[in-house]
Amino acid sequence: MRMSEFFLPTLKEDPSEAQIVSHRFMLRAGMIRQSSAGIYSWLPMGLRVLKKIEGIVRQEQDRAGCQELLMPTIQSADIWRESGRYDDYGKEMLRITDRHDREMLYGPTNEELITEIFRESVRSYKDLPKLLYHIQWKFRDEVRPRFGVMRGREFLMKDSYSFDLDFAGAKQTYNKMFVSYLRTFSRMGLKAIPMAADSGPIGGDMSHEFLILADTGESEVFCHRDILSFDVPGDDVDYRIDQQPVVDKWTSLYAATDEKHNAAREEELGEELVAARGIEVGHIFYFGTKYSKAMNAVVASPDGQEIPVEMGSYGVGVSRLVAGIIEASHDDDGIIWPEPVAPFGAGIINLRAGDALCDTTCEDLYSKLSSAGLDPLYDDRDERAGVKFANMDLIGLPWQVVVGPRGLENGMVEIKSRATGDKQEMTPDAVLNKLMAV
């Protein structure tokens, strides 16, 4: 992409409404614009990151044997009456009436809908287990939306739903999702810590929150130091094998949010205790037969009895992760994207647009990096050097290739790592080799 053609409205000054760093940078880097309280448009730069995150989540769901489908944003109130949640959910649920005076709602979650889909189609234990997910926009009419997309009313969420015949199967599915979450967040360059959680309005008794560590996180977390260096299962993870040992390991040491922490246990840990700040980006629940009983989602067991299925649900805040990653990875100058979620693989800065040698060198780098699939962003604008440096630092691409007349006198360009700030002079060919190896 050429920056001269890209729709990238960056801001030099901080918008007054943005309080936290991710919100400020998302506005300044031209990623989002607020539409109304807690509701945002995603501009091209922001959408690229959102799609990258979505892609990683999708890959790890698929790898764990979860199948993607897509449920609507608007649901009928009827199924929520069946589960009993229509009255329980309160004003957070956006209720809508259609032209025939039918009661509808903009879904805050999808347990009812997926249960309805399941019960219409599945009759036998032979069809279990099943693990389904979708990535869809949700709406919760928060009393007080804030912090940009971190705490918006409309948000993109991946939610999975599992159906098993018995508790043993449900537990194994839960473990599978637990491990896939460890992998998902780790692939985004995040340290995620699973913590025992309350099951909230969904109900149930087996539940973990996944919090990523960020200095500016919303809540305080306490954990044993060693959790931070635990290994995350690699690409060779085999989900056909019960992941219980991995779950056992990750839940063996103390970890708790400020709401649930236990001062006595922390005292015992002494030097081993880490107090940090975290942002919740995932939540997994086992809730058994709560919905299957209420909504009559039953299968025939091997002995011919109809039994309600064991269910769980597993959420990842996809749009929230965009902000969460920025909270975890930035400096005073702007965002520092981890490579797997970066909107572009590298930036090319032409310090003297219009200079023949600068132009041809940049064009050559641009076309070669493009065909290598690195998806570069080429700043070909007729702007001053300082503007280009500042903009590139703000939008946080992992690599910056700086091409200027001074270096080219010796046939050299400069490559800078956004994360470390390290700069190296090398030939354009050496830059290509280096970036293609990344």
Next chain:
RNA sequence: CGGGGUGUAGCGCAGCCUGGUAGCGCACUUGCUUUGGGAGCAAGGGGUCCCCAGUUCGAAUCUGGGCACCCCGACCA
């Protein structure tokens, strides 16, 4: 939902107390000069001063009522 605050050019703000028809910085346009970390000079363009009533010869400014947004708290992915 309790408490507080703010709505004036794309962004950040001043003007309001003490009424006289709107200004500053950045951004934008044009020209010249500049050119390796958010340039300089000059000339321009852009505003229903959130909305509706009221007071007044006259309202961004005063009064009343709405709406929107933000912050603290309670609540939450």
